Amino acid sequence: MCHDIHVSKxxxxxxxxxxxxxxxxxxxxxxxxxxxxxxxxAKMSTxxxxxxxxxAKMSTxxxxxxxxxAKMSTxxxxxxxxxxxxxxxxxxLTDTITVLEATITDLRSQLGRNSSxxxxxxxxxxxxxxxxxLRRPSGRKPGGQAGHxxxxxxxxxxxxxxxxxxxxxxxxxxxxxxxxxxxKIERRxxxxxxxxxxxxxxxxxxTTECHHCGHHTKAGPPYGVTRQVQYGPNALALMVYLxxxxxxxxxxxxxxxxxxxxxxxxxxxxxxxQERAWARIGDDFVPLAxxxxxxxxTLHVDETSLKVTGNNLWVHSASNRIFTLMDVHRKRxxxxxxxxxxxxDFIGYLVHDAWAPYDNYPGVKAHQLCNAHxxxxxxxxxxxxxxxxxxxxxxxxxxxxxxxxxxHKPGDADKARSQxxxxxxxxxxxxxxxxxxxxxxxxxxKRLTNxxxxxxxxxxxxxxxxxxxxxxxxxxxVKIRAKISGGFRTMTGxxxxxxxxSYIATARKHHVTPLTAITSLFASPHTxxxxxx
Numbered sequence: 001m002c003h004d005i006h007v008s009k010x011x012x013x014x015x016x017x018x019x020x021x022x023x024x025x026x027x028x029x030x031x032x033x034x035x036x037x038x039x040x041x042a043k044m045s046t047x048x049x050x051x052x053x054x055x056a057k058m059s060t061x062x063x064x065x066x067x068x069x070a071k072m073s074t075x076x077x078x079x080x081x082x083x084x085x086x087x088x089x090x091x092x093l094t095d096t097i098t099v100l101e102a103t104i105t106d107l108r109s110q111l112g113r114n115s116s117x118x119x120x121x122x123x124x125x126x127x128x129x130x131x132x133x134l135r136r137p138s139g140r141k142p143g144g145q146a147g148h149x150x151x152x153x154x155x156x157x158x159x160x161x162x163x164x165x166x167x168x169x170x171x172x173x174x175x176x177x178x179x180x181x182x183x184k185i186e187r188r189x190x191x192x193x194x195x196x197x198x199x200x201x202x203x204x205x206x207t208t209e210c211h212h213c214g215h216h217t218k219a220g221p222p223y224g225v226t227r228q229v230q231y232g233p234n235a236l237a238l239m240v241y242l243x244x245x246x247x248x249x250x251x252x253x254x255x256x257x258x259x260x261x262x263x264x265x266x267x268x269x270x271x272x273x274q275e276r277a278w279a280r281i282g283d284d285f286v287p288l289a290x291x292x293x294x295x296x297x298t299l300h301v302d303e304t305s306l307k308v309t310g311n312n313l314w315v316h317s318a319s320n321r322i323f324t325l326m327d328v329h330r331k332r333x334x335x336x337x338x339x340x341x342x343x344x345d346f347i348g349y350l351v352h353d354a355w356a357p358y359d360n361y362p363g364v365k366a367h368q369l370c371n372a373h374x375x376x377x378x379x380x381x382x383x384x385x386x387x388x389x390x391x392x393x394x395x396x397x398x399x400x401x402x403x404x405x406x407x408h409k410p411g412d413a414d415k416a417r418s419q420x421x422x423x424x425x426x427x428x429x430x431x432x433x434x435x436x437x438x439x440x441x442x443x444x445x446k447r448l449t450n451x452x453x454x455x456x457x458x459x460x461x462x463x464x465x466x467x468x469x470x471x472x473x474x475x476x477x478v479k480i481r482a483k484i485s486g487g488f489r490t491m492t493g494x495x496x497x498x499x500x501x502s503y504i505a506t507a508r509k510h511h512v513t514p515l516t517a518i519t520s521l522f523a524s525p526h527t528x529x530x531x532x533x
């Protein structure tokens with residue numbers, strides 16, 4: 001701050017001739033000027049002190065503001081770090097929620113899987129779903145259709161036993177009716193089993209001395225009679241039938257033989273019967289079946305799991321219209337399918353469920369993918385879609401309708417192809433679940449797009465079936481066996497089961513009862529084998 005100091009004009013000092021009054025006046029004037037300057041200096045000093053105090057106060061305020069700014073800066077830094085941490089936490093939580101939502105979707109999908117929308121067998125349905133069929137109404141009434149020939153228990157024209165029943169007295173008056181010929185006969189028949197008891201046949205092998213040379217010659221026993229006392233072919237065949245065809249355990253089979261048939265066999269005897277049957281089948285049937293399947297124009301293949309010695313092994317199946325061959329292996333993939341010995345040399349049409357290893361055989365003429373599997377996969381998509389978007393169009397429904405239609409009318413292949421393509425082209429606007437379930441839906445669309453002709457190949461090849469149901473029916477017995485009697489304790493037992501089941505399935509395809517075919521394994525050196533082209 002600038003201060004103006006007023007300076008009075010300096011008085012004129014008198015000369016030597018000046019009077020004392022003049023000198024006194026000058027002195028007083030100078031004194032007055034000094035006093036004025038002193039007062040002005042004092043005032044300026046006071047103002048300077050005030051300004052210094054004000055500056056000190058402002059400096060204090062500035063220091064306080066600087067400290068406050070530093071404190072605020074620290075708080076801002078802490079809040080910035082907290083915001084960054086919260087942002088990272090929110091991102092982590094968002095990612096976790098996305099993963100959990102996908103997991104929930106997958107788990108909900110697994111809970112919703114049953115025999116109608118997946119490859120699970122009906123026996124595995126924990127919560128029985130409401131009855132749902134993949135078929136569409138045919139317009140016909142349920143039950144037998146017009147012209148259908150019904151079946152019932154028929155009368156036997158030659159009964160084994162006839163028992164006549166005559167009334168003794170008249171119901172009306174009580175007169176005796178003895179000796180009167182009946183005026184009417186009403187026939188009623190009871191079909192029953194005779195008492196079951198073992199039949200023992202003794203073979204006496206005579207030894208005769210030759211009158212010419214004196215040599216003793218003994219008669220030979222019939223086929224299979226090798227011991228002093230043994231079970232015959234019918235009993236041995238029944239042991240194999242009960243274990244392999246009816247899925248009884250070895251112990252329960254022995255109980256049935258003892259309690260119902262009166263044959264107290266040991267479990268070792270039951271096991272030995274299985275081994276003998278397996279040996280004959282392996283020597284006579286398996287090589288024939290394998291070659292016939294290799295030469296077949298069409299082949300159905302499938303695989304399923306089976307517990308053996310507590311481990312998850314795989315049963316591989318190959319079949320056609322007249323032969324079935326199954327075997328068990330530790331691997332599910334190409335190593336297991338090669339072990340069966342059919343696919344490496346097969347050159348016809350291969351029907352399967354789109355499992356990738358079946359595409360690894362270059363000799364195969366072409367593939368027919370299973371439309372029954374496809375319909376179940378599509379039903380799973382439809383179920384999910386209707387649960388989340390109940391009032392919106394679903395591409396899977398259009399594809400499923402087209403597939404069902406062309407199965408019944410193969411001549412409409414072009415129409416079905418157009419409907420399927422239209423639905424697939426619209427999938428880009430469709431809703432998808434998250435996680436693995438969404439990946440499965442997209443994989444299904446990709447497979448349909450890339451392999452639609454493999455699904456529709458049956459429309460242009462005579463005799464080619466649209467589904468792989470024949471192969472599924474073959475391996476279904478594996479699941480039934482596991483459900484009834486559990487897994488196998490040994491690999492030998494599992495291989496016996498698959499070989500004998502192959503033989504039984506083949507016999508049924510030729511309208512030969514399993515027991516008849518199995519009996520031939522013990523009763524004759526000539527195993528029953530199907531006639532080949």
